[in-house]
Amino acid sequence: MNAVWPHLPAWQVVIPLLGAALVAFLRHSGAAFAVALAVSWLMPLIAGAMLWQVLATGPISYHLGSWPPPWGIEYRVDVLSGFVLVLVSAVGAVVMPFARRSVAFEVEDGQQAWFYCMYLLCLTGLLGIVITGDAFNAFVFLEVSSLSTYVLVALGRDRRALLAAFQYLILGTIGATFYIIGVGLLYLLTGSLNMVDIAARLGPEWADHSRAIVAALAFITVGVSLKLALFPLHAWLPNAYAYAPSWVTVFLSATATKVAIYLLVRYYFSIFGVAIEFRDLPETEIILVLSVAAMFVASLIAVFQTDLKRMLAYSSVAQIGYITLGIGLANQAGLTGGLVHIVNHALMKAALFLAVGAIFFRVRSVRLPDLAGIGRRMPVTMTAFTIGCLGLVGTPGTSGFISKWYLALGAFDKGWWVLVFLIVGSSLIALVYVGRVLEVVWLREPSAAIADASDPPLSMLLPLVVLAAATIYFGFDTGWTAGIADIAARDLLGGLR
């Protein structure tokens, strides 16, 4: 047992990496899926064990190659990173069974093994970003996950998928390069790449005195914001989500942007928060304004979309606005709301995109006019879809309500009444775009085109039902989501001086 237990942080990253290599050698789609499934199901066990350990005994620090930090690369798991690790790996595990049929349907035969190879590399990168305590190592993992994501997007059947992947590549690389410029400036200032060590070396005496540290903060903010699709840096997202294979959209919407948000939180609160009186810099105000703009503009654009996937993609941009709103509020309730919405949005958006994937599997179209009355043909799928939609709006009884409740509390604590009305107002716009779809799928007469549509096979239906059930469950029992987010937020705010 000693060979496994102390090395969990390394296994978390090494297993998917080795899995990717194994899949590349196997080149058989069935075997590739089996490996991907085994790895995906193993990951939440490791992440869960680590989170349990962190909650019981405090942060885990793992020294790669036994080199002590700050010289060696440190893998560091605290409450926040354990929380995000569990989310990413659990989403991967739940949605993986859906992939077999969906990928076989949408991706060419010869490319399916490579699809799973790229998925495992992407998983490696995402888990690596969250677990690493080294700023440069985070860049490498960021690029591992991004490069594999570009390939996954490009595997869509439509030729516009290629264009979307190319645009994503350009913007994603600019984002990553901005990030390492920021890290470079930090390294020049402090002489360290270890995140904890940087924070220790950036004493309060740095505040306001060094323009370089503000430049580093600006570069990292812009770079990471490009990756997490903060409005108005979201240009790559709608096309990438709309033309990627259905399953890729599910996985990306639930994990990739969330991990980038984790990185932003890590830099803002754990690293820069120590040096700069965070509340006095205009950074938070900028984030707040952009978040509110995202909530309204992206929601309004979503109202006018006829392609279901694209509508949900714009809705993602809006929902990311809620999460960054919590970061911008930078108080206990607000940050808890932002962090808990990372999980809640991941679950409900995964459910929604899975439903869209199931519709495409049966109907070969996700355009709204083609889907009239589909609720009567695919009742289970569309019920789960409806639950996800209610979550997006923030109806009481769904997890979306919990997030918005905490965000509104955070705004109350600051005395910003207007913000509370803005949160409610943007939810009403969400009600409009969601209501439009629900009206078409439930109340219209089914057209002849979807006459033979029916609920998809169990392997596709089960992940969907599980995620929809989670959306409801976390609306009532918030111990696992808001409870842990609350501890994480307390840790983060405790680091501020």
Add this chain to the structure above:
Amino acid sequence: MPTLADFIEHYHYAITIFLMMTGLYIVVARGNMVKKLVGLSIFQTSVYLLYVEPAKIIGGTAPIIDPAFTVYSNPLPHVLMLTAIVVGVATIALGLALVVRINEAYGTIEEDEIFDMDRDT
């Protein structure tokens, strides 16, 4: 106030920033996808300079403990940039592969022409 002397003393930063802005401008301003990738490559190259320049000390050697040498260059940024170069190569390779596929699918690699084609269909 920064003076001319300051500027000359830190001329290597000026070169880095010039390369950075050149690269970024090409990415934004050019519609040809290969040129965009060239711009992206220049942009990334400027980062190598940003890291390596401050780490290199004139007359410094590799950090090997030996009584004959007292001045060392910092090896860490050099190694970091080896990694960044590999990432850059992978990015450009993938970008060019996508451009090849786009050229096969659309028959052009000019962005505005592709947008027009997609609008028509």
